[in-house]
Amino acid sequence: MAAVQETVDRVKSVDVDAYKYGFFTDIESDKAPKGLSEDTVRFISAKKNEPVWLTEWRLDAYRRWLTMTEPDWARVEYPKIDYQDLYYYSAPKSSPGPKNLDEVDPELLRVYEKLGIPLREQEVLAGVQERRVAVDAVFDSVSVATTFKAELAKAGVIFCPISEAVHSHPELVKKYLGSVVPVTDNYFATLNSAVFSDGSFVYIPPGVRCPMELSTYFRINEQNTGQFERTLIIADKGSYVSYLEGCTAPKRDENQLHAAVVELITHDDAEIKYSTVQNWYPGDSEGKGGIYNFVTKRGDCRGARSKISWTQVETGSAITWKYPSCILRGDESRGEFYSIAISNGRQQVDSGTKMIHLGKNTTSRIISKGISAGRSNNTYRGQVSAHRKATNARNFTNCDSLLIGETCGAHTIPYIEAKNATAVFEHEATTSKISEDQLFYCKQRGLSAEEATALIVNGFVRDVLQQLPMEFAVEAQKLISISLEGSVG
Amino acid sequence: MLEIRNLHAEIDGKKIINGLSLTVNDGEIAAIMGPNGSGKSTLSYVISGREGYTVTDGEILLDGANLLEMDASVRAAKGVFLAFQYPLEIPGVTTMTFLKACMNAQRKARGEAEFSTPDFMKRVRAGAEKLGVPQDMLRRALNVGFSGGEKKRMEVLQMSLLEPTFAILDETDSGLDIDALRIVADGVNALRDPKRSFLVITHYQRLLDYIVPDTVHVMSKGRIVKTGGKELALELEANGYRDFVGEAA
Numbered sequence: 111m112a113a114v115q116e117t118v119d120r121v122k123s124v125d126v127d128a129y130k131y132g133f134f135t136d137i138e139s140d141k142a143p144k145g146l147s148e149d150t151v152r153f154i155s156a157k158k159n160e161p162v163w164l165t166e167w168r169l170d171a172y173r174r175w176l177t178m179t180e181p182d183w184a185r186v187e188y189p190k191i192d193y194q195d196l197y198y199y200s201a202p203k204s205s206p207g208p209k210n211l212d213e214v215d216p217e218l219l220r221v222y223e224k225l226g227i228p229l230r231e232q233e234v235l236a237g238v239q240e241r242r243v244a245v246d247a248v249f250d251s252v253s254v255a256t257t258f259k260a261e262l263a264k265a266g267v268i269f270c271p272i273s274e275a276v277h278s279h280p281e282l283v284k285k286y287l288g289s290v291v292p293v294t295d296n297y298f299a300t301l302n303s304a305v306f307s308d309g310s311f312v313y314i315p316p317g318v319r320c321p322m323e324l325s326t327y328f329r330i331n332e333q334n335t336g337q338f339e340r341t342l343i344i345a346d347k348g349s350y351v352s353y354l355e356g357c358t359a360p361k362r363d364e365n366q367l368h369a370a371v372v373e374l375i376t377h378d379d380a381e382i383k384y385s386t387v388q389n390w391y392p393g394d395s396e397g398k399g400g401i402y403n404f405v406t407k408r409g410d411c412r413g414a415r416s417k418i419s420w421t422q423v424e425t426g427s428a429i430t431w432k433y434p435s436c437i438l439r440g441d442e443s444r445g446e447f448y449s450i451a452i453s454n455g456r457q458q459v460d461s462g463t464k465m466i467h468l469g470k471n472t473t474s475r476i477i478s479k480g481i482s483a484g485r486s487n488n489t490y491r492g493q494v495s496a497h498r499k500a501t502n503a504r505n506f507t508n509c510d511s512l513l514i515g516e517t518c519g520a521h522t523i524p525y526i527e528a529k530n531a532t533a534v535f536e537h538e539a540t541t542s543k544i545s546e547d548q549l550f551y552c553k554q555r556g557l558s559a560e561e562a563t564a565l566i567v568n569g570f571v572r573d574v575l576q577q578l579p580m581e582f583a584v585e586a587q588k589l590i591s592i593s594l595e596g597s598v599g
Numbered sequence: 600m601l602e603i604r605n606l607h608a609e610i611d612g613k614k615i616i617n618g619l620s621l622t623v624n625d626g627e628i629a630a631i632m633g634p635n636g637s638g639k640s641t642l643s644y645v646i647s648g649r650e651g652y653t654v655t656d657g658e659i660l661l662d663g664a665n666l667l668e669m670d671a672s673v674r675a676a677k678g679v680f681l682a683f684q685y686p687l688e689i690p691g692v693t694t695m696t697f698l699k700a701c702m703n704a705q706r707k708a709r710g711e712a713e714f715s716t717p718d719f720m721k722r723v724r725a726g727a728e729k730l731g732v733p734q735d736m737l738r739r740a741l742n743v744g745f746s747g748g749e750k751k752r753m754e755v756l757q758m759s760l761l762e763p764t765f766a767i768l769d770e771t772d773s774g775l776d777i778d779a780l781r782i783v784a785d786g787v788n789a790l791r792d793p794k795r796s797f798l799v800i801t802h803y804q805r806l807l808d809y810i811v812p813d814t815v816h817v818m819s820k821g822r823i824v825k826t827g828g829k830e831l832a833l834e835l836e837a838n839g840y841r842d843f844v845g846e847a848a
């Protein structure tokens with residue numbers, strides 16, 4: 111039945127779309143003109159042959175976005191973004207990448223090398239044209255490669271670009287898209303809903319344990335291209351999936367806006383583990399040229415005893431505005447948030463989480479490690495709340511800040527709200543500093559100031575690194591030392 | 600061989616080392632005694648390269664090389680070791696991890712191959728056993744929550760693993776119980792070597808019963824005011840510093 115319905119929907123959508131939006135004579139162009147309008151939204155939708163409902167969904171979001179104002183409550187400062195000066199769609203072929211690694215910025219290659227990224231993967235990350243990849247890679251808005259498909263298909267797992275899922279599994283997309291992060295959730299999420307480019311779609315059928323860790327490498331390639339990934343992951347009853355998101359970006363001169371939306375849904379007894387290593391260009395030491403990262407990530411523990419866990423290592427971006435959250439709707443559901451956020455140079459990070467306890471006997475755990483160096487500012491903002499009906503809600507929060515040097519700042523802003531008297535919320539916070547004396551002690555034993563700092567920092571973040579899958583943890587550890595380069599002596 | 604010639608050093612505008620000269624030969628154990636505040640720890644910091652001190656005159660040579668030109672970590676790789684009077688806590692870094700990082704950093708700096716993990720573990724286990732350092736302590740964050748005596752033992756363990764050519768022990772005996780004193784002294788004696796020299800800073804003659812020095816120096820107001828054999832320590836124990844401090848003034 112479903113398949114039939116799918117076909118019907120598809121035929122309908124193709125027919126209608128093909129004629130409806132002929133505003134652009136040059137529909138073959140790979141890049142929408144600069145700026146944002148209903149036409150831009152229609153262009154994007156038409157480019158993807160989207161069904162009418164989705165075009166309308168986007169347009170609705172766009173119209174609502176027009177009535178909204180950019181939030182200013184976060185502890186970040188940046189020049190006003192001119193939304194009419196950005197591109198909202200570009201396909202990879204419009205930007206011929208370097209032919210081989212010789213043409214890639216040596217500074218970037220140095221970082222890859224330090225990370226120990228294999229050559230082949232370096233080519234992928236640097237956008238070398240001739241390449242073969244083993245990940246579903248999102249290059250500049252369009253997913254160009256999807257692999258492991260056969261094995262996943264055998265298990266019944268759907269893992270594909272969301273643009274493809276719109277056609278292959280419209281009923282799932284329609285049912286879940288925007289069901290966790292509503293269209294009007296916040297300024298950036300609404301913008302994303304209007305112009306989202308592409309992203310991953312994952313569906314794990316009931317009782318299935320996903321046979322491999324799913325990973326995606328994101329890269330921002332084209333200058334002035336806003337990136338609006340949209341990720342949707344559904345774990346049906348009793349299923350499990352671990353999803354890895356890793357990012358790196360080439361050096362850029364102009365600030366780049368990135369406003370992704372990630373929605374996770376777990377049904378009864380299901381579990382999603384979502385891990386991110388984010389290493390986008392933070393800008394030069396003056397903060398020029400870095401990426402603006404305004405992300406909405408939210409998980410909905412819809413079913414009883416379901417579990418969602420976010421683990422993130424944030425080292426990049428000029429500005430990070432990001433609060434992966436869990437709605438603990440199902441009874442006995444559990445939310446976890448493990449975070450390492452590092453800021454150096456002029457970086458500004460305002461990140462944290464929300465744990466919204468709605469169901470009975472729900473539990474959550476937050477471990478946040480903020481490291482500030484240089485002239486950066488690092489704010490943890492966390493909300494834990496228990497609804498009236500959330501009897502026996504439990505939360506444990508541990509928020510540690512580590513300061514390196516005299517010119518950086520760390521701030522912890524917890525919001526705690528319990529409408530049910532049985533809720534027990536614990537909050538611990540510490541701020542420590544790497545002292546000159548500690549550095550001298552380490553140097554006396556033969557370590558350089560940088561080695562010593564890396565050692566202490568690694569010790570500081572160990573609890574969280576342990577939450578990452580092995581190979582990711584190794585990469586994250588290296589990333590941490592790279593991102594703290596130049597922060598001491 | 601360590602040679603200090605006419606050393607003058609100050610910190611935050613305060614002169615603390617005032618024309619100090621001292622030679623410690625290969626294989627020699629030299630003890631320094633002196634009243635509180637005479638500059639013993641300061642001397643150990645200037646030798647090992649702590650930042651913040653200004654050397655206004657004089658020189659420090661280790662086997663002829665000018666230490667004052669080198670960064671602290673370079674001096675360490677050259678063989679300078681300081682057992683701190685007040686060892687620092689390094690939260691989150693297990694002792695094992697710390698030891699491995701230090702040993703390999705020094706080996707790398709000297710162009711030697713790094714220790715393999717099993718080789719390293721073997722050395723640490725053996726060293727810890729000799730000094731009565733329990734194995735589970737090696738898995739704890741370095742010095743965090745260690746008792747005063749445990750910290751001192753850990754300093755000596757680090758020294759025995761890093762195998763320095765010139766080691767300074769700054770009041771390593773203070774805070775040690777009687778048994779620990781003996782264990783630590785045995786640890787130091789086991790490291791005695793014709794190519795290795797020690798500068799032992801202490802307030803108590805008792806330590807020198809266990810670590811028998813070749814020479815004893817009395818320090819006062821930033822300089823050496825008296826040098827003698829091990830019997831000088833006994834004399835100090837009996838009469839205090841009064842006579843020598845007078846000489847310096």
Ligand SMILES: Nc1ncnc2c1ncn2[C@@H]1O[C@H](COP(=O)(O)OP(=O)(O)OP(=O)(O)O)[C@@H](O)[C@H]1O
Pocket residue numbers: 610611613615633634635636637638639640641642684
């Ligand atoms: N940063 C500083 N500014 C000013 N004076 C200092 C500073 N550091 C040390 N001093 C002073 O230098 C003198 C020598 O200190 P040092 O710690 O070297 O003495 P010490 O001989 O090791 O004493 P003790 O036997 O008590 O350990 C002391 O009077 C101390 O107060």
Ligand SMILES: [Mg+2]
Pocket residue numbers: 639640641684769
């Ligand atoms: Mg002292």
